Each structure stands twice: as structure tokens, then as C-alpha cells.
Amino acid sequence: MCGIIGYTGKNSALAPLIDGLRKLEYRGYDSAGIALPVEIGQPLYIEKRAGKLKNLEDVLINTPNSTSGIGHTRWATHGGPTDTNAHPHLDNEGKLAVIHNGIIENYVQLRAELEKRGHKFKSETDTESVVHLLSDARKEHNGDLAASMRSVCKQIKGSFTLLAMHSDAPAHIVGARRNSPLVVGIGKGENFLASDVAAFISHTKIALELGQDEVVEITPSSVVVTDLSGQIVNAKQYEISWDASAAERGGFSHFMLKEIYEQPKAIADTLIGRADGLNLNIKFKKFEKIVIIACGTAYNAGLVGKYAIEKWGQIPVDVELASEYRYREPSLNKKTLVIAISQSGETMDTLMALRYAKSKGATILSVCNTNGSTIGRESDSTLYTHAGPEIAVASTKAFATQLIAMYLIGLEIGKKLGHLNKNQVISINEQLTQLPAKVEQVLETVEPLRELTRKFKDAQSILFLGRHVGYPTALEGALKLKELAYMHAEGFAGGELKHGPIALIDKGTPVVAIMPTQDSVLAEKMASNIQEVRARGAVVIAISEFDFAGADHLIRIPNVDLLLQPILSVVPLQVLAYEMAVARGNDVDQPRNLAKSVTVE
Numbered sequence: 001m002c003g004i005i006g007y008t009g010k011n012s013a014l015a016p017l018i019d020g021l022r023k024l025e026y027r028g029y030d031s032a033g034i035a036l037p038v039e040i041g042q043p044l045y046i047e048k049r050a051g052k053l054k055n056l057e058d059v060l061i062n063t064p065n066s067t068s069g070i071g072h073t074r075w076a077t078h079g080g081p082t083d084t085n086a087h088p089h090l091d092n093e094g095k096l097a098v099i100h101n102g103i104i105e106n107y108v109q110l111r112a113e114l115e116k117r118g119h120k121f122k123s124e125t126d127t128e129s130v131v132h133l134l135s136d137a138r139k140e141h142n143g144d145l146a147a148s149m150r151s152v153c154k155q156i157k158g159s160f161t162l163l164a165m166h167s168d169a170p171a172h173i174v175g176a177r178r179n180s181p182l183v184v185g186i187g188k189g190e191n192f193l194a195s196d197v198a199a200f201i202s203h204t205k206i207a208l209e210l211g212q213d214e215v216v217e218i219t220p221s222s223v224v225v226t227d228l229s230g231q232i233v234n235a236k237q238y239e240i241s242w243d244a245s246a247a248e249r250g251g252f253s254h255f256m257l258k259e260i261y262e263q264p265k266a267i268a269d270t271l272i273g274r275a276d277g278l279n280l281n282i283k284f285k286k287f288e289k290i291v292i293i294a295c296g297t298a299y300n301a302g303l304v305g306k307y308a309i310e311k312w313g314q315i316p317v318d319v320e321l322a323s324e325y326r327y328r329e330p331s332l333n334k335k336t337l338v339i340a341i342s343q344s345g346e347t348m349d350t351l352m353a354l355r356y357a358k359s360k361g362a363t364i365l366s367v368c369n370t371n372g373s374t375i376g377r378e379s380d381s382t383l384y385t386h387a388g389p390e391i392a393v394a395s396t397k398a399f400a401t402q403l404i405a406m407y408l409i410g411l412e413i414g415k416k417l418g419h420l421n422k423n424q425v426i427s428i429n430e431q432l433t434q435l436p437a438k439v440e441q442v443l444e445t446v447e448p449l450r451e452l453t454r455k456f457k458d459a460q461s462i463l464f465l466g467r468h469v470g471y472p473t474a475l476e477g478a479l480k481l482k483e484l485a486y487m488h489a490e491g492f493a494g495g496e497l498k499h500g501p502i503a504l505i506d507k508g509t510p511v512v513a514i515m516p517t518q519d520s521v522l523a524e525k526m527a528s529n530i531q532e533v534r535a536r537g538a539v540v541i542a543i544s545e546f547d548f549a550g551a552d553h554l555i556r557i558p559n560v561d562l563l564l565q566p567i568l569s570v571v572p573l574q575v576l577a578y579e580m581a582v583a584r585g586n587d588v589d590q591p592r593n594l595a596k597s598v599t600v601e
């Protein structure tokens with residue numbers, strides 16, 4: 001959570017900072033702020049406002065010219081979303097500014113010690129203790145901000161990306177990271193620091209990856225990375241493959257809509273070059289079980305993965321909420337393969353579960369969308385999805401590609417363990433290849449959903465039913481609706497209804513039912529479950545590959561094997577949630593209270 005950007009160069013810093021913050025707003029939008037050095041040794045210019053970036057932009061009138069600066073967009077953890085708690089935070093002289101992403105776990109104790117030493121705190125944040133610590137450290141290190149940062153990093157606990165600058169050296173920005181992301185953008189006569197490459201991709205495509213507990217100093221012409229002992233680190237440079245336009249809305253009214261429509265391409269890109277195998281460098285034969293760890297939408301993708309891996313790979317799979325996993329001290333060992341799924345590759349719950357599994361000797365395979373992310377780097381092997389940048393907070397194309405990754409892994413295990421013969425492999429590959437065109441077809445037929453959505457926009461609650469892989473799809477449909485429309489929504493396994501949830505059905509309750517394929521034994525069972533809710537007054541919208549007559553409304557999707565159906569059936573659910581959010585006047589790309597990368601536990 002929280003987006004961070006720093007710029008130092010030859011041009012005015014304001015435009016790259018604001019543009020960068022706009023690209024990072026998906027990481028949090030409780031407040032935004034900037035700090036700019038104006039005169040050497042004088043207090044920094046600082047402006048910060050609670051609420052979205054727009055509130056900050058509105059007050060940036062007659063902003064002094066400066067060729068360096070730092071900017072922050074916040075997802076509040078410690079202290080409410082107020083102007084005072086917004087970053088940057090300043091030392092008592094107003095010359096040193098700090099911005100932060102993460103949580104300083106020992107801030108209460110640090111604050112008490114700092115207050116005893118005479119430091120005056122203005123905010124309720126954990127971050128402010130860092131700026132005061134840095135201020136003291138600068139005195140001990142003769143104004144050397146990088147050395148001060150190294151010493152402060154040794155005193156603070158928790159997760160952080162920090163940027164700091166002091167008006168004594170206005171072109172010099174220092175950053176540090178532990179468990180939270182920070183990338184360096186290397187330009188010509190200008191350099192950047194940011195939480196995500198999207199913040200500077202319109203200026204440079206050359207980036208440097210920073211490791212755990214590393215400190216970086218940038219000026220317009222230099223980048224120096226050190227570890228906490230001050231030793232120079234040769235950070236890995238790479239070229240960003242995304243196009244700058246990928247992080248723009250490109251004519252769509254919202255990023256989410258654009259990303260829904262990008263799914264055919266994202267699926268095709270994720271499949272490219274993988275028909276003959278995955279090159280994972282993992283010996284699947286040695287594993288007795290697989291544990292999938294993930295959060296939110298990625299968890300739902302993992303649930304679908306269980307069906308594919310167990311069917312094709314014939315190996316037991318548990319799917320675990322990453323936030324719960326390590327706390328129940330599960331049994332796992334060298335014979336366990338852990339698959340961590342994370343679009344951002346930075347989700348703290350998933351990262352911590354991964355580290356726990358690693359400490360127990362498990363092998364880690366991750367499925368990530370973001371190159372160079374922490375989860376990818378800390379895994380034994382990573383299968384990258386190629387969804388491109390996903391900016392909307394609600395995950396859509398990332399989910400589609402995570403499903404593809406699950407199918408590819410299931411296929412790979414099935415092949416390697418000898419449970420799939422050559423013809424089966426060819427057939428599955430053929431079906432996967434047809435998916436982009438079939439998703440395209442679904443997108444062409446979702447129009448009726450727009451009208452339906454308006455009809456149900458004031459419903460108290462919407463329920464989603466599915467069986468087999470339709471169950472995780474129902475969970476995903478409900479999650480999308482909750483986060484975007486702020487409506488009560490729940491996903492149920494069709495067969496579970498009669499064990500309790502059917503009591504929720506009242507006259508007019510909308511129920512979205514995902515019909516299994518017609519050839520599956522479950523189609524009839526689901527039809528009965530639909531009858532049960534209709535008999536109690538529910539209005540049923542069925543998503544079906546055949547002309548199912550038992551529903552009030554029917555959304556048709558093309559036929560695919562039941563296992564692959566979520567790729568198609570989730571699309572109308574995404575559109576439904578999108579349209580509902582629009583109809584209810586909600587902020588589609590930045591739903592309330594959320595952030596895209598959840599980098600706190």
C-alpha cells in the first residue's frame with residue numbers, strides 16, 4: 001500500500017511527480033503530498049492533502065520551481081486519512097522530508113524515546129518517528145543522508161520503503177527498502193525512485209531492481225546502491241517490456257473496463273511459447289502434496305487450480321488463505337510444493353506464508369505478474385503471467401491469466417508424472433489456445449447485462465451459485481460485486497444452499513447461477529438448486545453454455561471443457577460488478593477503503 005515517487009533531474013520535478021502519483025494512486029488514495037527543495041539549507045516546500053490526488057492538485061498553485069522532489073499517495077494504517085497524517089513528514093526544522101510505504105512495528109517505543117530527546121511530533125503516524133530518527137542520525141554522520149538511512153534501517157522493525165531528502169543537498173534523494181517494493185528508473189540526466197515502474201515508464205524503460213535491506217542514492221547523474229553495512233551492491237539492471245500506453249486508459253471510461261477487454265490478449269500472451277512445457281526447473285516427482293497460498297482474487301484462482309492439478313496431475317492440493325496459513329503452524333516439509341499466486345508479487349500475507357513454507361523446507365513455485373517483485377525473487381521458480389500492468393484495484397485480467405497459469409501447471413504436472421498421455425496433452429493445449437477467441441465472443445454478448453444491472457441496482461444482496469469450478473467462480477463474482485458496488489454479495493456451492501444459506505432467499509432476491517457444462521453430471525443438480533431458489537422467490541440470472549430454460553435471464557457463453565469454464569463464466573460477472581458500480585455512482589477504479597497491493601499484514 002502507498003505509492004512513492006522521487007525525481008531528480010534537469011526538468012521541473014512537479015510534472016513527473018504528479019504524473020507518477022497518478023499512476024501509483026491504485027496503491028492507496030487516502031491522501032497525497034509532495035516535498036520540493038527550493039533553496040539550499042532552507043525549509044522544503046511541502047503540500048499535502050487528505051483525499052485523492054485531485055485535492056492536492058487543486059492547491060498546487062504557484063508551486064515553486066524545483067528540479068527534484070518526492071511524492072506520496074497514502075493508504076492509511078496508523079492515523080486516519082487527514083492532512084496532518086499525510087506524507088511527507090518533516091523534521092523539526094522542516095528541511096528533511098520522509099515518505100514511507102509499510103509499517104514501522106516498533107514506532108511506539110521509538111516515538112517515546114524521540115520525544116524524550118525533545119523531538120516534536122505532529123502526526124499520529126508510525127512514519128514520523130523515522131524522520132526524527134534520521135534527523136538525529138544526520139548529526140552523527142556529518143550530514144551524510146545515506147549513512148544516516150543505513151543506521152536508521154538497523155533501528156526500525158517492520159516493512160518499509162522509505163525516501164528521504166534534505167534541503168542541504170537538494171538534488172540528492174535516498175531510498176531504502178525492506179519487504180516493500182522500490183525500483184530505480186534510470187533516465188538521461190535524470191533518475192527516479194518509485195514503488196512501481198508504471199510511475200516512470202513514460203520517461204525511461206531502464207530499471208534497477210533493489211534487494212532486501214538495500215539503500216539507494218540518486219542524483220541526476222548517479223545511482224549508488226549499498227547494503228546496510230555500506231558495501232556497494234551491483235543491482236540488476238533490466239529493461240521494462242511494458243509499453244507506456246499500457247498504463248493509460250486508452251479511450252475506455254475506466255481502467256477496469258479496459259482491463260476486462262484486454263483479457264483475450266492477456267490470456268494469449270500468457271500461453272505463448274508454453275505449449276511444449278514450462279521450463280520451471282522443478283522436479284515434480286518428489287512431492288507428496290501441493291499447497292496453494294494466495295489472497296483475494298488470487299486465492300479464487302488457486303481454488304480453480306486445485307481442480308485442474310488434482311485432475312490432470314493426480315496429486316493432492318490444499319488451497320490456503322495466505323493470511324491464515326503460517327499462524328496455524330501447518331505440517332509441510334521437503335516433499336511439499338507450495339504455489340504462491342500473486343499479481344503484484346508484493347502481497348505481505350502471501351510473502352510471509354511463502355517465507356514460512358521455505359523455512360520448513362518446502363519448494364516454492366510462484367505465479368506473479370510483476371517482474372522483479374519480492375515474491376518472484378524469493379521463490380525457487382516463477383511462472384510469470386503476461387497480463388501487463390493492471391491498474392484498476394479490482395483484479396480482472398490478472399485473474400484470467402492466473403487461471404491460465406494454473407491450467408499450465410496442472411498440465412505440466414500431469415505430463416511429468418505420466419498421468420496425461422500425448423493425445424490428452426494435445427487436446428488440452430488446443431482447448432487453451434481457443435480460449436482468447438472464446439473470451440472475445442463472451443465480450444461481444446454481455447450487452448444485456450447492462451440493462452439487467454440497472455434493474456438490480458438497489459437490491460439488498462446478490463447471491464452467486466456454482467458447482468465444481470463454478471463454485472470458486474461464484475466466490476470471485478461475489479468478491480467483485482462487494483469491492484466495486486459495496487453491496488452484500490456471497491458465493492455459495494450450489495449443493496450447500498439447503499444446508500443454511502437458502503434462508504437468505506426472499507421475494508426478488510437476485511441469484512446469479514453458473515451452470516456447469518451440459519455434458520456434466522452436475523448440470524442437472526444445478527438445475528435443481530436453481531429451482532429451489534426460484535420456488536422461494538429468487539430471480540435467477542444463469543450463465544450457461546446451453547439454452548437453459550430454468551432461469552429468469554440467460555447469459556450464453558461458448559462451450560469449453562468444464563475445467564476451463566471459469567475463464568469464460570467469470571467475464572459476465574466482472575461486467576456485472578463493473579456496471580453495478582457505475583450505476584450506483586461508485587469509483588470503479590479506486591473503490592473505497594481498498595488498495596491494489598496490500599503490503600501490510
Ligand code: M6R
Pocket residue numbers: 295296297298299341342343344345346347350393394395396479480483596597598
Ligand atoms: O497482488 P495479489 O494478487 O497478491 O493481490 C491479492 C489480492 O489483494 C487481490 O487479488 C484483491 O483481492 C483484488 N483487489 C480483488 O479484485
